[in-house]
Amino acid sequence: MKFTCAASALLLASHSAAYDIIHSSSVNCREKSTTKSKVVKVYQLGDDVDIVCQVEGQKVSSTGSNVWDKTQDGCYVLDYYIYTGFSGISKPLCSDT
Numbered sequence: 001m002k003f004t005c006a007a008s009a010l011l012l013a014s015h016s017a018a019y020d021i022i023h024s025s026s027v028n029c030r031e032k033s034t035t036k037s038k039v040v041k042v043y044q045l046g047d048d049v050d051i052v053c054q055v056e057g058q059k060v061s062s063t064g065s066n067v068w069d070k071t072q073d074g075c076y077v078l079d080y081y082i083y084t085g086f087s088g089i090s091k092p093l094c095s096d097t
Contacts, residue, residue: 028077029041054089070094
């Protein structure tokens with residue numbers, strides 16, 4: 001029984017939660033944490049976005065945010081557009097930026 005509980009806890013800890021898009025009907029996911037970077041994916045309202053980690057990148061003046069979320073697809077979305085329930089860094093920092 002202990003093994004089953006431990007395995008379940010490990011599985012849950014390794015799974016990132018899905019978050020919703022806010023403030024827009026779609027959002028660009030970019031190669032790097034800057035608006036000048038190439039768009040590699042577009043998430044639509046209603047899509048679940050998994051956040052792997054976060055970085056401080058370009059500050060986008062229209063939103064006041066410089067926090068970017070690295071998604072399950074390996075690209076970056078400005079945190080302003082993802083509802084995490086927090087303002088600022090709330091996930092582990094990315095180590096491969």
